[in-house]
Amino acid sequence: MTDPRPPCALTIAGSDSGGGAGIQADLKTFAAHRVHGLSAIAALTAQHTRGVTAVEVPSLAFLRAQIDACFDDFNVQAVKLGMLATAEVIHAVADALEVHCPPHLVLDPVMVATSGARLLQPDALDAMRQRLLPLATVVTPNLPEASLLLARPVETPDAMRQACAEFLATGVRAVLLKGGHLPVGAAPDTIIDLLADADGVHLIRHDRLPLEAHGTGCTLASAVAAGLARGMPLAAACREASDYVHRALVLGYRPGRGEVIVLDHF
Ligand code: PLP
Numbered sequence: 001m002t003d004p005r006p007p008c009a010l011t012i013a014g015s016d017s018g019g020g021a022g023i024q025a026d027l028k029t030f031a032a033h034r035v036h037g038l039s040a041i042a043a044l045t046a047q048h049t050r051g052v053t054a055v056e057v058p059s060l061a062f063l064r065a066q067i068d069a070c071f072d073d074f075n076v077q078a079v080k081l082g083m084l085a086t087a088e089v090i091h092a093v094a095d096a097l098e099v100h101c102p103p104h105l106v107l108d109p110v111m112v113a114t115s116g117a118r119l120l121q122p123d124a125l126d127a128m129r130q131r132l133l134p135l136a137t138v139v140t141p142n143l144p145e146a147s148l149l150l151a152r153p154v155e156t157p158d159a160m161r162q163a164c165a166e167f168l169a170t171g172v173r174a175v176l177l178k179g180g181h182l183p184v185g186a187a188p189d190t191i192i193d194l195l196a197d198a199d200g201v202h203l204i205r206h207d208r209l210p211l212e213a214h215g216t217g218c219t220l221a222s223a224v225a226a227g228l229a230r231g232m233p234l235a236a237a238c239r240e241a242s243d244y245v246h247r248a249l250v251l252g253y254r255p256g257r258g259e260v261i262v263l264d265h266f
Contacts, residue, residue: 007229008036008074013082014043020262021215026222028265033226040066043085049258052117057085060092071100077229078104080222087124094131104228107136108221109145138174140221143181164196176238195238202235204242213261220245
């Protein structure tokens with residue numbers, strides 16, 4: 001008999017008090033995918049539609065207690081990592097994941113918010129490369145994040161293909177490289193993301209919408225984690241996640257006084 005209960009997925013990420021990104025976007029995405037969402041808050045942001053006004057990091061012992069509480073009681077099928085703020089937090093999360101060994105790990109290497117606020121200390125890059133990339137089922141960088149992780153610019157379609165090969169050469173199992181930051185050139189109406197793994201490179205195309213939205217990266221990664229938690233193969237989970245973000249963006253709305261659009265998960 002198959003278990004009729006929804007599978008469980010855990011987000012370890014930052015809280016966005018404005019409800020558009022981070023843990024809040026992740027839990028809405030899990031619910032929309034009929035996945036029971038668990039959360040361990042790795043950082044707190046005071047944030048609204050005009051920017052981040054303060055950041056605080058909980059104690060590492062409390063972060064670990066949240067993660068252990070989730071694994072001690074729930075059958076966690078997938079973990080999504082978002083804003084981790086500092087090298088110390090990355091080490092604490094990696095230590096916990098090495099003990100609990102979730103079946104799937106989606107790493108969104110969050111570094112800088114669309115508003116320009118820094119969400120990861122610059123000295124934390126090495127910890128991310130050394131501790132988290134080897135554990136990930138898939139890493140989901142945008143082009144600025146890929147450039148920082150690979151320490152060279154990734155700004156053209158050719159550089160994107162090369163970057164995928166470089167990620168795989170470092171031992172990463174799969175990379176979903178998001179092409180939204182490519183200069184609008186030959187294909188102004190289309191965004192192409194590349195999914196690369198041992199089977200090769202898949203192209204995921206979607207229409208470019210003339211919108212600057214908040215929380216798209218968090219939502220994409222948590223939708224991939226939800227698909228994996230539901231037993232989908234990685235390529236299908238990435239395709240479905242991309243469609244989900246696109247639908248939620250078409251219906252997006254401005255919840256505050258700023259220009260920022262958030263995704264509609266309803
Ligand atoms: N705030 C938190 C807590 C986040 O985790 C993230 C993204 O991952 C952001 C803000 C940034 O979201 P965006 O770049 O879409 O504005």
